[in-house]
Amino acid sequence: MKVLGLDTQNLSALLKVVILGLIAAVALASRLFSIIRFESVIHEFDPWFNYRTTRFLVANGFYEFWNWFDERSWYPLGRVVGGTVYPGLMVTSATIYNILRTLNFTVDIRNICVLLAPLFSAFTSVAAYLLTSEIKDSSAGLLAAAFIGVAPGYISRSVAGSYDNEGIAIFLLLFTFYLWIKALKEGSAYWGALTALFYFYMVAAWGGYVFIINLIPLHAFTLILMGRFSSRLYVAYSSFYILGTLMSMQIPFVGFQPTRTSEHMAALGIFGLIQIIAFVEFARSYISSNQAQILFKSFVVLSFVGMLSGLVLLTLGGYIAPWTGRFYSLWDTGYAKKFIPIIASVSEHQPTAWPSFFFDLEMLIFLFPAGIYLCFKELRDDHVFLILYGITASYFAGVMVRLMLALTPVVCVTSAIAISRLFDIYLKLDDTDKDNTSAKNNKPAIEKSNTSAKSNKSAIEKSSRKGDASRSTSSSTSKSSEKKKKSEQFRILGFDTRILVITNFFFFLVIFTWHCTWVTSNAYSSPSIVLASRQADGSQYIIDDFREAYYWLRKNTDYSSKVMSWWDYGYQIAGMADRAVLVDNNTWNNTHIATVGKAMSSSEDVAYQIMRRHDVDYVLIIFGGLLGYSGDDINKFLWMIRIAEGVYPNEVREVNFFTPRGEYRVDDEATPTMRNSIMYKMSYYNYNELFGGQGQDRVRGARIPADKIKLDTLEEAYTTENWIVRIYKVKNLDNIGRSLEQAGAFELGKKKRKRVKRAN
């Protein structure tokens, strides 16, 4: 059959390329909602830091970036950026930027940063295709590519403008896994080295590389336990581990962690184990007695136990760092809340609510177990990998919302396997009649399928969208082919009944796409630095208070001013307002954050001392009361108090902020401590006057106490149009040495007297 002058083989290759290209285009395009609706702008919080560092890298070069000490964050401590950052993302953007510049294409670095995540999503779908093709066949690969292209679980972290490590890391994760499967299959050091190379890229890009460095050893270990040790595994793992570890240590932020922390010990242990086993295997090929075998086996087990106890001893001795708090919180979800409130205070570190699985993955979450089941049925080395990946990732996704991201790829791959398997069976059009009319005719068909399964490699290449069950790769073990025989024998389905299932699944797929688009457009495409609402005439009205305030700071305050705010806004202030901040989203110093929390939750006198000591010029708070913006600082206040209490238990007490009945209130019943805290005062300063009486807080649905709020040490410097951002200036010390409270009272008195005079 020839179409367009191409034979079937070329045609299917062409089709694959075209379909994959279209999938990549869809993956890219579906992430552009926010650009079309709003603008090409960096979203949220962390991306602003990445954007800022990228700009620095582009402006000053790699060497300067590597040695960058940023004195404008964590004032007065500063931050060694080069040594505390995963540079992969910035270097990627800067490389693209420089390549385009050498080609005389003067594109703005901001646009590169904004579009980087969608671009890498297109790459991710290609990586998913490769991985799934390697595990099943190319039709499953195309399905997986399409799934990962639009799955909301991944889109949530990779929309245009979401310039974060995850944007490129998921591509690297999948591609590294693909290379690992490939290396394992081929048993080639070349693919192993490539795995290591991409693992290095992943280390450079995201802290989640720890997942890879634990999953691959786990896979190797499971294979060993299953008695599937082979020279292929030995070559692949050894080349990957040695090169990968050496390369990963080149990243300053990682440094000697691969040899000194518990997270990396599993990989090292498996490396040692695999050497011993390889040696044993090698020795066994020369000595062949049963006693020797028992000796060898006990040698392996003993050395394994020895290594494990050695590890425990080294950890106890302090040579190897134990698991960090973030990892403990993966095992015990209550751990963070008790010991590290700063981790628990981040919403993306909360355990996942079950509806969000459906929200992010829709029908894939139901097909996921089916896919895993199919993997169990074949259970080749790569299927074992997929099963392990699926099990671990689904645990982690259940513990932490943000790790949904790591689960999504495996769900897409396994679901693609399940659906493609289903279509393999139900779309097999050519022998429909045979199946229906006579069971006798089945046999030759099966034999035919067996022969093709033997030459399975070429079959993979050949297999087209038509989908042929027999073409699904199998290691041609007698067991699995027998199973297949059975399954095909039971397939007595009429065409008319098949169409029922096919239409059904077609419908599911359409609904899935529809759902994904809907979720992307409604839930994940808001830049969060601008809020959109509708005007009375239906036109879009943009609430742009954040940028209004940041731009005001940028243009109308001294360049060396220090801004104190809660750490959430640190990166944005540094990025958009270009002013030095005390704390930011890189929450490396808990004490410093607690100090800011203490200042916010203390009375004016205490807070003023803290602020003077830290050279604070401006205080920035978020207040949603007027507009009903619920993510404001009063709602985050409890976390500030909790974190402050963790460090200053004698000075800040959470209990004092709750009413006797244990309520957190801002109205007349608010506790005195609450009302005296500068956070409360700054939030509601002048607010009653706006209403000409008692102010109404629309977030908490409360009426603000009628008495006028007096601020002596701070003065309102700027409040945005909708009062969302309020900036206060810290007053200088009084010229004649009075306390600012006295000075304020004096001023007030003077003014009053003047008025009286005038009246006379």
Next chain:
Amino acid sequence: MKSPSLSFIVLIVLSICLIHNTSATTENEIIIPQYWINTKFIRTIDITTAVVRENIAILAQNVHNEPLREYYFPINENFDVHLSYITVKEKKTSKIFNIVKADFDSFKRIQFYKIIFDRQIDPHEKIVFIMSTAFIHMLTPYPVEIAQSGRQNLLFRGNLYGNSAYTTEQQKTTIKLSTANVISYTKIPGVSRNGNTIIYGFDKKKPDDYEELLVHYEFQQALLTIKGVRRDFEISHWGNNLAVEEHYNLTHDGAKLKGQFSRLEYQQTVYTHHETIMARDFLLVLPGHASEVYYRDEIGNVSTSRLRKERERTILEFKPRYPLFGGWNYTWYYGYNVPLGDFLKYDHQTGRYIFQVSSFIDPFHNAVYDKAQIRIILPEGASNVKVELPFPVNKETHTVFKTYFDSKGRYLVVLDKYNVVQEHSSPFLVSYEYSTLELLRKPLVASTFFFCGFLLSMVYSRMEFRIGK
């Protein structure tokens, strides 16, 4: 520009030797020979806007015994740095006279300008000419700080007697103000005030006579200064498109905001905002066919803008992110596309393209410009470029600019000018030669590039890189 005649130099040297023979010649004092007498010297100082415009009508008489062509005019150094333009024309014929910057008197800190008449003025002959000057940043708010909705008063300082290098016999100075709210002004005998004009008259004044003129008056408008503007005009013959992008850096130079900004007061005084000196909304006139208009600043799009299409023009109304009070700054940029045909003509006779820049600067809310930079990016391959300007600029640079996969780079003309005011918003022309073949440059370069790429891949795929088989 400077070409003092030999006799003049000799004269200067002699005079220096005569008067300052004791001191070393580090200080360069200039003595202007008294060849003229100003019979009448009528000044009009217009301070109704932020720009101080001074028009001087001079009736000068040659009192030398030889015919003369040159007349010197002094401007004090600290005025001269704010000088925006200076033109001289004859009153009768409206003929423009040439005026050039002459020497600088570093002893008295005076810059001299030399007016060159179009003809020799015989001894005892008289000539009437009008000199127009404009100065920026001459008005200072006093008091320096006012409250959020306070009223702004300005101080104007100048020389009560007009600057002149020659003796003046009769003098009259008229000061025009925008309001009749004058708080104080220099009072001397012979002064009269009528509403928003103040008139001074004097007899016989010597060249160096100086007395401070001080007018303190109300000025309830924003004093806007554009610290810098960069206007880019990018011509594309391929797209038949002219892309314009303008970057502004604006400062409100009025009385500073006393204390801090109160949003409460701002919202409560919404109806009196127009009476304050706060600048909140602006208006820009764009060409009628302007399309794809955008308005952004350093951190992204600003949503508070509106575009209004009229028949002849497009109007962009926009608000900065925050209202501008005295001492506050704001930067932004905006851009748009227009069909090239509206601004570019092809001259069949000379074979040159003539591009008209509709104005050197856009008049913007009576703002004054500290610096304006015009960048005209001509298409790749344009040659023989000529710029015809109606007034001199401080710097004209011709260089190369590369963008959009250019191979050779585009021809870039950069014009820099300091102290720009509304009077400089006149059109000017840039003409260049451009061969139609140049249109094919980019496709050819691109195809060559891809051809080489395919060639390399052909070679690569035919090579063997495996170690063993």
